[in-house]
Amino acid sequence: MGIADALGKEDRIEIKVTEFTALLKNAVTADLLMNGIINHIPYSHIEVMVKGDSSLLTKYRDTGMDPSEISKMDKDYADTRAELAVVKAEKMNCEKQIEDLKHESQKLASEVSKQTEDYKFKIQQLEEELKDAYDWIKDKDYKGKLDIGKIFALRNAEWSIEEIAKDINAEADDVGKIIRMAEMVEGVK
Numbered sequence: 001m002g003i004a005d006a007l008g009k010e011d012r013i014e015i016k017v018t019e020f021t022a023l024l025k026n027a028v029t030a031d032l033l034m035n036g037i038i039n040h041i042p043y044s045h046i047e048v049m050v051k052g053d054s055s056l057l058t059k060y061r062d063t064g065m066d067p068s069e070i071s072k073m074d075k076d077y078a079d080t081r082a083e084l085a086v087v088k089a090e091k092m093n094c095e096k097q098i099e100d101l102k103h104e105s106q107k108l109a110s111e112v113s114k115q116t117e118d119y120k121f122k123i124q125q126l127e128e129e130l131k132d133a134y135d136w137i138k139d140k141d142y143k144g145k146l147d148i149g150k151i152f153a154l155r156n157a158e159w160s161i162e163e164i165a166k167d168i169n170a171e172a173d174d175v176g177k178i179i180r181m182a183e184m185v186e187g188v189k
Helices: 017-038 043-051 054-060 067-139 148-156 161-168 172-186
Strands: none
Touching: 017 043, 067 172, 148 161, 148 172, 161 172
16 A cells, blocks of 8 residues: 555645645746746756756846747757858859859860961961962963953853863863862862
8 A cells, every 4th residue: 555545535644844845846846847848948947947046047137038039049040050051051162163164264265265376377378378379370470361250150060170271261270270279268169
């Protein structure tokens, strides 16, 4: 038989006042702790309640806020710090991508510059060849005697170089050279 079986519904028991006070204090403390846990009271507030030392809550004094507002602010602060960490990581990723793009654009600019130089050199060569072709035609004294347009018209009509030379009274080598130079310089085929 336990102690509970020895007591009736309204039995009186003898207990010292100091023991009753300690029993009551422990029951109230247990009840307050349970209510604090159920209502998500911050640990620091429960600690102050149990120890009776309000100096633990100095950071909350003079705020004019109740503990639930402070808890919400603490949670919001933690959430904001987590979001900030994500934003910092994204910023670092963006900065890396920007650096990669800078390097890529510098590489492309270098390639374009090299190609531009190549094209300038090719243009210079073609200009020299064009001048040589013009000088060659002038030296042959064909200026005004040869119809260059007719040569290309006949060539486009798929006449052979020999047929064109015979038609315009010129040497086949000279007609061939005119056509080759024109194809190189002007892209005429």
